[in-house]
Amino acid sequence: MQVDMQTGAGGTRWSPTQEQIGILEMMYRGGMRTPNAQQIEQITAQLGKYGKIEGKNVFYWFQNHKARERQKQKRNSLVLNSPPITTITLNTREDGPYKRKCRSWSIEYIEEESGSSSSFKEEETRTLELFPLHPEGR
Numbered sequence: 001m002q003v004d005m006q007t008g009a010g011g012t013r014w015s016p017t018q019e020q021i022g023i024l025e026m027m028y029r030g031g032m033r034t035p036n037a038q039q040i041e042q043i044t045a046q047l048g049k050y051g052k053i054e055g056k057n058v059f060y061w062f063q064n065h066k067a068r069e070r071q072k073q074k075r076n077s078l079v080l081n082s083p084p085i086t087t088i089t090l091n092t093r094e095d096g097p098y099k100r101k102c103r104s105w106s107i108e109y110i111e112e113e114s115g116s117s118s119s120f121k122e123e124e125t126r127t128l129e130l131f132p133l134h135p136e137g138r
Contacts, residue, residue, distance in 0.1 A: 014057040019050035024061055033066055035059075 016024070023046065027035075035043060035058070044055045 014053065016047075016053070016057070016061070017051040020047045020053060023047060023050075024058070024065070028062070028065055033062065035062060 024043075027043070032039070037055075040055045040058045043058045044053055047053045047058070
């Protein structure tokens with residue numbers, strides 16, 4: 001049997017035993033989410049057989065467990081509802097007698113759920129000068 005209370009500035013910190021955690025998780029899986037004061041007393045008495053525990057430990061365990069489960073569900077739903085992945089590619093090729101570099105863009109959208117992708121190319125191709133004498137828009 002493990003009884004471990006850590007001492008800190010605010011008093012002692014409860015460290016539940018494996019038996020206590022197992023019983024609390026079994027109750028949670030059984031549908032208990034927010035036990036009332038009487039239930040907390042009964043649970044505390046039952047768990048006291050396996051190590052030191054107070055009613056506030058039971059109360060906060062259920063509160064924290066519920067909050068962590070909600071966070072986990074929220075994280076999982078964000079992953080499932082994530083926006084499609086967009087890939088933008090810059091293609092460069094040398095063209096013409098002066099070996100000018102021509103560039104074109106291609107964009108591809110990948111839908112996570114279906115795995116399908118659609119793409120299009122921007123057909124406008126233009127030469128960009130390395131050091132323009134008259135910069136655009138100036």
